[in-house]
Amino acid sequence: MTGNEHDFAEELASARRQRDAAVARLRQLESSLSYRIGRAATRLPRALKSIRGVSVRRNKPSGGIAGSALPAKSVPTPHPVRSWTPLPRVDSPDVSVVIPVYNSVDWLEDCLSSVLAQTGPTLEVICVNDGSTDGSERILQRFAEKDERVRIVTQPNSGQSVGRNRGFAETAGRYVIYLDSDDLWQEDSLSDLVGHADSERLDLLLFDSFAFRDGDVDKSIWERYATYYQRSQEYRKVRSGIQMLADMRHQRDYRPHVGLYLARTAFVRDLGTRFIPGIVHQDNPYTFSLLLHAKRVAHVRTDFYARRIRPGSTITGLDDLRSAKGYYLSYLAMIRELGSRGLEPDTSDMVADVVHGVFQGARQKIAHLTPDEVQSLVDLDLGMDAQLVMRALRPVRARSY
Incomplete structure (x- = not known):
């Protein structure tokens, strides 16, 4: 064995030991008495929220950032101004x-x-055209010709994760924020968000979103998302990302969607976290990673983001195989991110709860797959930790596949 081969073998063995430790750590967390008690204690708030149905923003959040004051079912489709100053x-x-x-x-x-149309902070808008075939490119070019702040990056169709990674690689701003091309910002509040992040020296500033229905969306899907992106309270006090994750999960307010926070670009770049190519549910491991490492995080209760719930979108048009793949690879990334990291008792249960939720999503979807589809997931990652996870995910009847 050459020196390089020996070094590679050592690195591989070390990586596998770390992965095995992550699996053992998560199992330890999930088997703890406090975790089980915490899971039981949080079922009641979730049930009450479901019974309560559509929430109403009764109070405007502090800090001068306006919130939605209408029930989700009566909020009209937002229409941003069509004119602005280039x-x-x-x-x-x-x-x-x-x-x-x-x-x-x-x-x-x-x-x-x-x-x-946002006023105050200086902007660059990096639009990654992911092989569009419907005329989106013409609209992008028209905007770029009118306003120098718009930049177009063109790539073959590679998926949302690759597009976000490509866009992030081009960023020059102090902060980065993601926006899906079928969504929008409903108010001129970016200046307030930047000011808040600056004054508190934040790595991440989280905010909320209201959902609006566009088209013939299945009733069950709409009821699930109508108020999903609106948190029950404000977490304005600065805390670590792990503590924020735990506090929000405890109140059933944790939302990993990457459009719901402003991130300090240098923090994300130094951390090296990127989206997993080729999957849906990629928000789960990405946001989880940022929060695990962020030192200063806060949240303001403002519905800055407007989330379009429409037929054919990622969340309404998913098939079981794509969803299972996304949850499975997200779960692997999250337990590997945890590694052998020790967590404080007041956060470990809720961190385990977040990771376990992704595991449950994978298990539910895998239960509907054919043997060949399950095998296609097995073949994605042949690491020992991945094989152990897949054995836990597959239904008993399918473990002979």
């Missing part, structure tokens, strides 16, 4: 907005207008 490009803007674009011709103008 501004020159700056080399080091305050915020880089990354928008992956794939066949979004019906919604793209509203999306881009809502960003460019």
Whole structure:
């Protein structure tokens, strides 16, 4: 064995030991008495929220950032201003907005207008055209010709994760924020968010979203998402990312969607966290990683983001195989991210609860797959920790496949 081969073998053995330790750590957390008690104690708030149905924002959040005051069922489709003042490009803007674009011709103008109409902070808008075939490219070019802040990055169709990673690689702003091309920002509040993040020296500033129904969306899906992105309270006090994750999960308020926070670009770049290519549910491991490492995190209760719930979107058009793959690879990434890291008792149960929720999502979807589909997931990762996870995920009847 050559020296390089020996070094590689040692690195591989070390990586596998770390992965095995992560699996053991998670199992220890999930088997603890406090974890089981915590799981039982949080079922009641979840049930009450379900019974309560559509929530109403009764109070405006502090800090001058306006919140939605209407029940979700009566909130009309937001329409951002279509006119704004074009501004020159700056080399080091305050915020880089990354928008992956794939066949979004019906919604793209509203999306881009809502960003460019923001006043106060300097912006760059990085639009990653992910092989669109529907005329989205023409809209992007029209906006880029009108406003120098809009940059177009073109790639073959590679999926949302690759688009976000490509866009992030191009960022020059102090902060980065993601926006889906069929969604939009409903108000001119980015300046308040940047000011808050600056004043508190934050790694992440979380905020909320309201959902609006666009088209013939299945009733059960709409009822699930109508108020899903609106947290029950504000977590304004600065705390670590792990503590924020635990506090939000305890109140059933944890939402990993990557459009719901402003992140300090240098923090994300130094951490090296990127989206897993080729999967859905990629928000889970990405946001989890950022929160595990962030030192200063806060939340403001404002519905800045407007989330479009429509037929054919990622969340309404998923098949079981794609969803199972996304949850499975997300879960693997999350337990590997944990590694042998020790957590304080007041956070470990809720961190385990978040990871276990992704595990449950994978198990529920895998139960509906054919033997060949299950095998296709097995073949994705032949690491020992992945094989152990897959054995736990597969139904008893399917373990002979």
